[in-house]
Amino acid sequence: MGITLLRIIIKEERPYVRYGVAPVFAKDSKPDSMPSRHTASAFIIAMAILRFNVWAGIAYLFIAVMISVSRVCAGVHYVRDVIVGAAIAILCGIVFLFLVF
Numbered sequence: 001m002g003i004t005l006l007r008i009i010i011k012e013e014r015p016y017v018r019y020g021v022a023p024v025f026a027k028d029s030k031p032d033s034m035p036s037r038h039t040a041s042a043f044i045i046a047m048a049i050l051r052f053n054v055w056a057g058i059a060y061l062f063i064a065v066m067i068s069v070s071r072v073c074a075g076v077h078y079v080r081d082v083i084v085g086a087a088i089a090i091l092c093g094i095v096f097l098f099l100v101f
Contacts, residue, residue, distance in 0.1 A: 003040050003088065007032040016075045024074035036077045039085035042067040047093025051101075 012034035016023040042064035050057025068082040 003035055003037050003085065006035055006088075007037070010034045012078075012081070014076055015078055019075075021075060023076055025076060027076055033077055034081045034084060035088060036068070036071055036081045036085035038071055039064070039068045039077075039082040040089040043086045043089035044093055047090060047097055050093075051097045 011031040013031045014023070014027065014033040015021075016027070017031075043061070046057060046060035046064045049060045064086070068086060071077040071082055072079055
């Protein structure tokens with residue numbers, strides 16, 4: 001919910017809209033690029049797994065990075081979009097999965 005709210009507030013145009021190119025993935029052209037929900041979801045899942053199994057968590061963190069890279073390569077996010085999405089998820093993961101519990 002927090003990521004979606006940020007997207008509504010920021011209203012960042014997607015790269016394929018700004019540069020007038022066709023996206024690799026079929027997308028609508030709503031101005032909701034920042035931050036990346038896919039990246040945030042991948043990283044918070046990886047953080048949850050990391051909480052219970054370090055090696056599996058590291059593997060999932062690698063997968064989360066690959067998801068982030070794919071979003072940028074597909075032209076649906078800027079690098080800053082995925083960095084912000086990852087940072088929010090990692091911060092939430094540290095606070096709520098490691099410090100609070």
